[in-house]
Amino acid sequence: MKVSSIGIFGGGRIAQALADGLARMAPDELERVYVSARSPVTLSHWEKWVDRSRLFSPAGNAVLARRCDVLLLSVKPKDLPQLRAEMGEIVPPKLIVSLVAGRSLRFLEELFGCDVSLVRALPNVAVAVGKGLTACAAGPGVEPSSLEWVLGFFGRLGRAILLEERLLDPFTVLAGCGPAYGFLFLSLLTEAGMALGWDDSESRAFAVSLLDGVVGLSEAYPSLGWEEFVQWVRSPEGVTDTVCRQLERGRWRESFLEAIQKGVEKLVQMQKEAGDRRV
Ligand SMILES: NC(=O)C1=CN([C@@H]2O[C@H](COP(=O)(O)OP(=O)(O)OC[C@H]3O[C@@H](n4cnc5c(N)ncnc54)[C@H](OP(=O)(O)O)[C@@H]3O)[C@@H](O)[C@H]2O)C=CC1
Numbered sequence: 116m117k118v119s120s121i122g123i124f125g126g127g128r129i130a131q132a133l134a135d136g137l138a139r140m141a142p143d144e145l146e147r148v149y150v151s152a153r154s155p156v157t158l159s160h161w162e163k164w165v166d167r168s169r170l171f172s173p174a175g176n177a178v179l180a181r182r183c184d185v186l187l188l189s190v191k192p193k194d195l196p197q198l199r200a201e202m203g204e205i206v207p208p209k210l211i212v213s214l215v216a217g218r219s220l221r222f223l224e225e226l227f228g229c230d231v232s233l234v235r236a237l238p239n240v241a242v243a244v245g246k247g248l249t250a251c252a253a254g255p256g257v258e259p260s261s262l263e264w265v266l267g268f269f270g271r272l273g274r275a276i277l278l279e280e281r282l283l284d285p286f287t288v289l290a291g292c293g294p295a296y297g298f299l300f301l302s303l304l305t306e307a308g309m310a311l312g313w314d315d316s317e318s319r320a321f322a323v324s325l326l327d328g329v330v331g332l333s334e335a336y337p338s339l340g341w342e343e344f345v346q347w348v349r350s351p352e353g354v355t356d357t358v359c360r361q362l363e364r365g366r367w368r369e370s371f372l373e374a375i376q377k378g379v380e381k382l383v384q385m386q387k388e389a390g391d392r393r394v
């Protein structure tokens with residue numbers, strides 16, 4: 116599939132992560148990117164790219180939809196109908212790639228018509244540093260070369276995999292939202308360091324080094340299970356054991372797993388509210 120221009124509809128957080136990732140990993144691709152944003156605040160985030168990507172005013176969604184080969188949707192789920200209206204007629208051949216969490220291919224097909232090619236892609240913000248994890252699911256009739264293009268695009272920004280659509284929602288809660296859980300843990304480690312007397316920046320640096328070491332170990336010893344790694348550190352009745360026992364008394368594992376389940380329930384509720392009939 117030949118792609119001369121990529122229109123990103125909605126220049127918010129994930130779009131900015133994509134642009135940062137393209138600048139690092141595939142700067143040539145960035146030159147083909149056009150972005151539509153709504154408010155001056157959001158537009159101001161794009162000023163650094165002004166000479167490398169083209170910005171359109173709010174009235175530009177229709178222009179962008181007409182001009183670009185790939186239309187990448189990155190507005191919040193609730194803003195999708197309004198965006199669709201602003202995009203106007205979509206004249207095939209176009210490839211629509213929706214990053215919108217929890218909106219099914221069927222819902223998108225009803226919104227855009229069945230004569231456009233639709234792919235859903237669920238990235239996470241680590242695309243900004245070329246370490247993203249993106250899952251894709253294709254609508255019926257999508258050309259293999261179009262799907263290949265999408266996988267190649269996100270593959271340059273990390274790992275890109277193909278999933279059955281029914282797995283995209285659980286994937287969203289685990290991997291799309293996942294960086295936030297990692298940062299929450301880093302913030303807890305930092306807070307613990309500060310409570311023990313280090314300042315904010317020293318504590319933060321320790322937290323990052325610690326996790327870096329953990330990732331390094333997990334890569335160096337791929338056959339070890341997570342519990343075996345824990346036992347490597349957790350000497351019986353030692354200090355780690357005391358800390359872990361306290362965490363277990365606080366049911367932290369159960370609490371985390373329950374929270375993930377709440378995320379899945381939230382997606383289902385959002386779909387119901389939007390009349391996404393897949394549910
Ligand atoms: N953030 C993430 O990590 C991930 C997000 N997603 C999905 O990506 C989508 C965007 O999420 P996120 O970037 O976090 O959200 P943001 O709110 O940061 O970004 C959405 C952007 O869309 C803009 N927008 C809304 N309506 C229009 C319109 N009609 N024309 C042009 N721009 C418009 C908003 O503009 P303004 O600011 O001016 O209101 C806003 O900047 C969501 O559907 C989310 O589910 C998927 C994977 C990961």
Ligand SMILES: O=C(O)[C@@H]1CCC=N1
Nearest residue numbers: 216287288291292293
């Ligand atoms: O929090 C959200 O709804 C979006 C979906 C994945 C990451 N952020």
